[in-house]
Amino acid sequence: MSRPEALSPARLKDAAPLFAALGDATRLGLLVSLCAGGPLTVTRLSSQFDVTRQAITKHLEVLSEAGLVKSSRQGRERIWAFEPKRLEDAHQYLERLSKEWDVALARLKAFVET
Protein backbone atom coordinates (compact mmCIF):
# COMPACT_ATOMS: atom_id res chain seq x y z
CA MET A 1 0.00 0.00 0.00
CA SER A 2 1.33 3.36 -0.96
CA ARG A 3 -1.27 5.47 0.87
CA PRO A 4 -1.96 3.49 4.05
CA GLU A 5 -4.14 6.03 5.87
CA ALA A 6 -5.28 8.07 2.92
CA LEU A 7 -8.69 8.82 4.43
CA SER A 8 -8.20 8.09 8.11
CA PRO A 9 -10.48 9.68 10.72
CA ALA A 10 -7.59 11.94 11.70
CA ARG A 11 -7.51 13.35 8.22
CA LEU A 12 -11.27 13.87 8.32
CA LYS A 13 -10.98 16.06 11.38
CA ASP A 14 -8.28 18.02 9.63
CA ALA A 15 -10.17 18.48 6.38
CA ALA A 16 -13.60 19.30 7.81
CA PRO A 17 -12.79 22.78 9.19
CA LEU A 18 -10.97 23.58 5.97
CA PHE A 19 -14.03 22.86 3.85
CA ALA A 20 -16.23 24.56 6.42
CA ALA A 21 -14.20 27.74 5.96
CA LEU A 22 -14.80 27.50 2.21
CA GLY A 23 -18.51 26.92 2.76
CA ASP A 24 -19.65 30.53 2.74
CA ALA A 25 -20.25 32.76 -0.29
CA THR A 26 -18.79 35.87 1.33
CA ARG A 27 -15.63 34.03 2.36
CA LEU A 28 -15.21 32.58 -1.12
CA GLY A 29 -15.61 36.10 -2.44
CA LEU A 30 -12.89 37.31 -0.11
CA LEU A 31 -10.57 34.58 -1.32
CA VAL A 32 -11.22 35.53 -4.93
CA SER A 33 -10.50 39.18 -4.16
CA LEU A 34 -7.26 38.35 -2.38
CA CYS A 35 -6.29 35.90 -5.10
CA ALA A 36 -6.83 38.15 -8.05
CA GLY A 37 -6.41 41.59 -6.53
CA GLY A 38 -3.44 41.01 -4.30
CA PRO A 39 -3.08 41.79 -0.59
CA LEU A 40 -5.70 44.18 0.75
CA THR A 41 -6.81 45.85 3.94
CA VAL A 42 -10.05 45.09 5.76
CA THR A 43 -11.69 48.41 4.97
CA ARG A 44 -10.86 48.14 1.29
CA LEU A 45 -12.23 44.60 1.22
CA SER A 46 -15.39 45.65 3.04
CA SER A 47 -16.17 48.19 0.35
CA GLN A 48 -16.62 45.32 -2.12
CA PHE A 49 -19.30 43.59 -0.06
CA ASP A 50 -22.61 44.66 1.38
CA VAL A 51 -21.89 43.72 4.97
CA THR A 52 -20.14 45.56 7.78
CA ARG A 53 -16.42 45.81 8.18
CA GLN A 54 -16.69 43.85 11.43
CA ALA A 55 -18.47 41.05 9.61
CA ILE A 56 -15.64 40.93 7.09
CA THR A 57 -13.14 40.88 9.93
CA LYS A 58 -14.84 37.82 11.41
CA HIS A 59 -14.81 36.08 8.05
CA LEU A 60 -11.12 36.84 7.63
CA GLU A 61 -10.45 35.38 11.06
CA VAL A 62 -12.25 32.19 10.08
CA LEU A 63 -10.19 31.98 6.89
CA SER A 64 -7.08 32.68 8.90
CA GLU A 65 -7.74 29.86 11.37
CA ALA A 66 -8.23 27.56 8.43
CA GLY A 67 -4.84 28.67 7.12
CA LEU A 68 -6.28 30.05 3.90
CA VAL A 69 -5.20 33.60 4.57
CA LYS A 70 -2.58 35.39 6.60
CA SER A 71 -2.27 38.90 7.94
CA SER A 72 0.55 41.27 8.79
CA ARG A 73 0.60 44.67 10.42
CA GLN A 74 1.97 47.68 8.58
CA GLY A 75 1.70 50.80 10.60
CA ARG A 76 -1.88 51.44 11.52
CA GLU A 77 -3.30 49.06 8.99
CA ARG A 78 -3.40 45.30 8.67
CA ILE A 79 -2.77 43.64 5.34
CA TRP A 80 -4.50 40.40 4.46
CA ALA A 81 -3.05 38.04 1.88
CA PHE A 82 -4.06 34.77 0.28
CA GLU A 83 -2.20 31.66 1.44
CA PRO A 84 -2.15 28.97 -1.26
CA LYS A 85 -0.74 26.04 0.72
CA ARG A 86 -3.91 25.07 2.51
CA LEU A 87 -5.92 25.20 -0.70
CA GLU A 88 -3.67 22.51 -2.03
CA ASP A 89 -4.58 20.35 0.97
CA ALA A 90 -8.27 20.66 0.18
CA HIS A 91 -7.52 19.82 -3.42
CA GLN A 92 -5.57 16.71 -2.44
CA TYR A 93 -8.29 15.58 -0.11
CA LEU A 94 -10.88 15.68 -2.87
CA GLU A 95 -8.54 13.77 -5.12
CA ARG A 96 -8.06 11.07 -2.52
CA LEU A 97 -11.79 10.69 -2.22
CA SER A 98 -12.43 10.37 -5.93
CA LYS A 99 -9.50 7.98 -6.18
CA GLU A 100 -11.11 5.83 -3.50
CA TRP A 101 -14.27 5.87 -5.58
CA ASP A 102 -12.42 4.79 -8.71
CA VAL A 103 -10.83 1.92 -6.84
CA ALA A 104 -14.21 0.79 -5.56
CA LEU A 105 -15.64 0.92 -9.07
CA ALA A 106 -12.77 -1.11 -10.44
CA ARG A 107 -13.28 -3.65 -7.67
CA LEU A 108 -16.96 -3.89 -8.50
CA LYS A 109 -16.24 -4.29 -12.18
CA ALA A 110 -13.77 -7.07 -11.52
CA PHE A 111 -16.32 -8.79 -9.30
CA VAL A 112 -19.09 -8.60 -11.89
CA GLU A 113 -16.89 -9.92 -14.66
CA THR A 114 -15.81 -12.95 -12.67
Place this chain on the structure above:
Amino acid sequence: MSRPEALSPARLKDAAPLFAALGDATRLGLLVSLCAGGPLTVTRLSSQFDVTRQAITKHLEVLSEAGLVKSSRQGRERIWAFEPKRLEDAHQYLERLSKEWDVALARLKAFVET
Protein backbone atom coordinates in the same frame (compact mmCIF):
# COMPACT_ATOMS: atom_id res chain seq x y z
CA MET B 1 -10.80 34.68 -22.85
CA SER B 2 -11.50 31.02 -22.50
CA ARG B 3 -13.03 31.22 -19.00
CA PRO B 4 -14.99 34.46 -19.05
CA GLU B 5 -16.79 34.12 -15.73
CA ALA B 6 -14.52 31.65 -14.07
CA LEU B 7 -15.17 32.98 -10.58
CA SER B 8 -18.32 35.04 -10.94
CA PRO B 9 -20.55 35.75 -7.93
CA ALA B 10 -23.07 33.31 -9.37
CA ARG B 11 -20.52 30.57 -9.17
CA LEU B 12 -19.71 31.55 -5.61
CA LYS B 13 -23.29 31.01 -4.53
CA ASP B 14 -23.23 27.66 -6.24
CA ALA B 15 -19.97 26.49 -4.71
CA ALA B 16 -20.54 27.67 -1.15
CA PRO B 17 -23.25 25.14 -0.17
CA LEU B 18 -21.22 22.41 -1.78
CA PHE B 19 -18.19 23.14 0.40
CA ALA B 20 -20.45 23.68 3.39
CA ALA B 21 -21.76 20.15 2.96
CA LEU B 22 -18.19 18.89 2.98
CA GLY B 23 -17.37 20.93 6.08
CA ASP B 24 -18.33 18.38 8.70
CA ALA B 25 -16.28 15.42 9.92
CA THR B 26 -19.25 13.09 10.19
CA ARG B 27 -20.41 13.90 6.67
CA LEU B 28 -16.92 13.39 5.27
CA GLY B 29 -16.90 10.05 7.08
CA LEU B 30 -20.18 9.12 5.45
CA LEU B 31 -18.81 9.97 2.04
CA VAL B 32 -15.76 7.82 2.66
CA SER B 33 -17.95 4.92 3.75
CA LEU B 34 -20.16 5.22 0.70
CA CYS B 35 -17.15 5.65 -1.57
CA ALA B 36 -15.18 2.69 -0.37
CA GLY B 37 -17.89 0.40 0.97
CA GLY B 38 -20.51 0.83 -1.70
CA PRO B 39 -24.21 1.70 -1.27
CA LEU B 40 -25.50 1.30 2.27
CA THR B 41 -28.62 1.77 4.34
CA VAL B 42 -29.01 4.38 7.06
CA THR B 43 -29.03 1.90 9.91
CA ARG B 44 -25.91 0.17 8.69
CA LEU B 45 -24.18 3.53 8.29
CA SER B 46 -25.25 4.63 11.76
CA SER B 47 -23.55 1.63 13.31
CA GLN B 48 -20.22 3.03 12.15
CA PHE B 49 -20.63 6.33 13.97
CA ASP B 50 -21.34 7.30 17.52
CA VAL B 51 -24.39 9.41 16.84
CA THR B 52 -28.05 8.56 16.42
CA ARG B 53 -29.60 7.18 13.27
CA GLN B 54 -31.68 10.35 12.99
CA ALA B 55 -28.55 12.46 13.11
CA ILE B 56 -27.08 10.40 10.28
CA THR B 57 -30.32 10.82 8.33
CA LYS B 58 -30.02 14.59 8.62
CA HIS B 59 -26.42 14.50 7.43
CA LEU B 60 -27.41 12.36 4.46
CA GLU B 61 -30.13 14.84 3.57
CA VAL B 62 -27.58 17.65 3.63
CA LEU B 63 -25.27 15.65 1.39
CA SER B 64 -28.21 14.85 -0.86
CA GLU B 65 -29.19 18.49 -1.28
CA ALA B 66 -25.61 19.25 -2.18
CA GLY B 67 -25.82 16.52 -4.82
CA LEU B 68 -23.03 14.48 -3.26
CA VAL B 69 -25.21 11.48 -2.55
CA LYS B 70 -28.44 10.00 -3.85
CA SER B 71 -30.96 7.59 -2.41
CA SER B 72 -33.37 5.00 -3.77
CA ARG B 73 -36.03 2.90 -2.12
CA GLN B 74 -35.84 -0.86 -2.18
CA GLY B 75 -38.70 -2.43 -0.36
CA ARG B 76 -38.74 -1.25 3.22
CA GLU B 77 -35.23 0.10 3.16
CA ARG B 78 -33.59 3.10 1.55
CA ILE B 79 -30.22 2.71 -0.11
CA TRP B 80 -27.77 5.60 -0.12
CA ALA B 81 -25.05 5.86 -2.74
CA PHE B 82 -22.18 8.20 -3.49
CA GLU B 83 -22.61 10.58 -6.40
CA PRO B 84 -19.27 11.57 -7.94
CA LYS B 85 -20.36 14.34 -10.32
CA ARG B 86 -20.68 17.10 -7.79
CA LEU B 87 -17.33 16.26 -6.24
CA GLU B 88 -15.81 17.06 -9.58
CA ASP B 89 -17.45 20.49 -9.43
CA ALA B 90 -15.79 21.22 -6.10
CA HIS B 91 -12.52 20.03 -7.51
CA GLN B 92 -12.82 22.32 -10.53
CA TYR B 93 -13.70 25.26 -8.37
CA LEU B 94 -10.54 24.87 -6.32
CA GLU B 95 -8.54 24.59 -9.50
CA ARG B 96 -10.02 27.80 -10.86
CA LEU B 97 -9.07 29.56 -7.68
CA SER B 98 -5.48 28.41 -7.65
CA LYS B 99 -5.26 29.20 -11.34
CA GLU B 100 -6.37 32.74 -10.59
CA TRP B 101 -3.63 32.89 -8.00
CA ASP B 102 -1.00 31.71 -10.46
CA VAL B 103 -2.10 34.32 -12.96
CA ALA B 104 -1.84 37.03 -10.33
CA LEU B 105 1.65 35.87 -9.39
CA ALA B 106 2.75 35.89 -12.99
CA ARG B 107 1.38 39.39 -13.40
CA LEU B 108 3.26 40.53 -10.32
CA LYS B 109 6.46 38.94 -11.54
CA ALA B 110 6.14 40.63 -14.93
CA PHE B 111 5.53 43.94 -13.21
CA VAL B 112 8.56 43.64 -10.95
CA GLU B 113 10.86 42.65 -13.79
CA THR B 114 9.83 45.61 -15.90
Place this chain on the structure above:
DNA sequence: GAAAAATGCAACCAAGGGGTTGCATCAATT
Protein backbone atom coordinates in the same frame (compact mmCIF):
# COMPACT_ATOMS: atom_id res chain seq x y z
C1' DG C 1 -1.73 68.41 19.50
C1' DA C 2 -6.05 67.64 17.39
C1' DA C 3 -8.73 65.68 13.90
C1' DA C 4 -9.27 61.79 10.88
C1' DA C 5 -8.53 57.08 9.37
C1' DA C 6 -8.00 52.09 10.28
C1' DT C 7 -8.62 48.73 13.67
C1' DG C 8 -9.89 46.37 17.85
C1' DC C 9 -13.11 44.91 21.33
C1' DA C 10 -17.53 43.71 23.43
C1' DA C 11 -22.25 42.98 23.85
C1' DC C 12 -26.08 41.55 21.72
C1' DC C 13 -29.47 39.23 18.44
C1' DA C 14 -31.84 36.07 15.23
C1' DA C 15 -31.34 32.07 12.75
C1' DG C 16 -29.37 27.75 11.62
C1' DG C 17 -27.08 23.38 12.77
C1' DG C 18 -26.07 19.15 15.06
C1' DG C 19 -27.98 16.30 18.23
C1' DT C 20 -31.51 14.00 20.97
C1' DT C 21 -36.02 11.51 22.38
C1' DG C 22 -40.58 9.71 21.40
C1' DC C 23 -43.82 7.97 18.61
C1' DA C 24 -45.98 6.77 14.05
C1' DT C 25 -45.54 4.01 9.61
C1' DC C 26 -44.54 0.72 6.51
C1' DA C 27 -42.89 -3.65 4.86
C1' DA C 28 -41.19 -8.47 5.67
C1' DT C 29 -41.45 -12.75 7.99
C1' DT C 30 -43.39 -16.50 10.33
Place this chain on the structure above:
DNA sequence: AATTGATGCAACCCCTTGGTTGCATTTTTC
Protein backbone atom coordinates in the same frame (compact mmCIF):
# COMPACT_ATOMS: atom_id res chain seq x y z
C1' DA D 1 -52.48 -11.16 11.82
C1' DA D 2 -48.91 -10.22 14.84
C1' DT D 3 -44.22 -9.25 15.53
C1' DT D 4 -40.01 -7.34 14.17
C1' DG D 5 -36.91 -4.34 11.52
C1' DA D 6 -36.07 -0.06 8.87
C1' DT D 7 -37.70 4.48 8.28
C1' DG D 8 -40.20 8.79 8.75
C1' DC D 9 -41.79 12.75 11.31
C1' DA D 10 -41.91 16.25 14.87
C1' DA D 11 -40.71 18.69 18.75
C1' DC D 12 -37.24 20.26 21.45
C1' DC D 13 -32.34 21.83 23.15
C1' DC D 14 -28.03 23.99 23.16
C1' DC D 15 -24.34 26.11 20.85
C1' DT D 16 -22.41 28.19 16.94
C1' DT D 17 -22.58 31.67 13.30
C1' DG D 18 -23.27 35.57 10.61
C1' DG D 19 -24.55 39.94 11.40
C1' DT D 20 -25.22 44.28 13.85
C1' DT D 21 -24.22 48.67 16.82
C1' DG D 22 -21.41 51.39 19.89
C1' DC D 23 -17.31 52.76 21.70
C1' DA D 24 -12.19 52.46 22.67
C1' DT D 25 -7.44 52.46 20.71
C1' DT D 26 -3.77 53.33 17.71
C1' DT D 27 -1.46 55.84 13.86
C1' DT D 28 -1.25 59.45 10.51
C1' DT D 29 -1.41 63.86 8.97
C1' DC D 30 -2.08 68.79 8.98
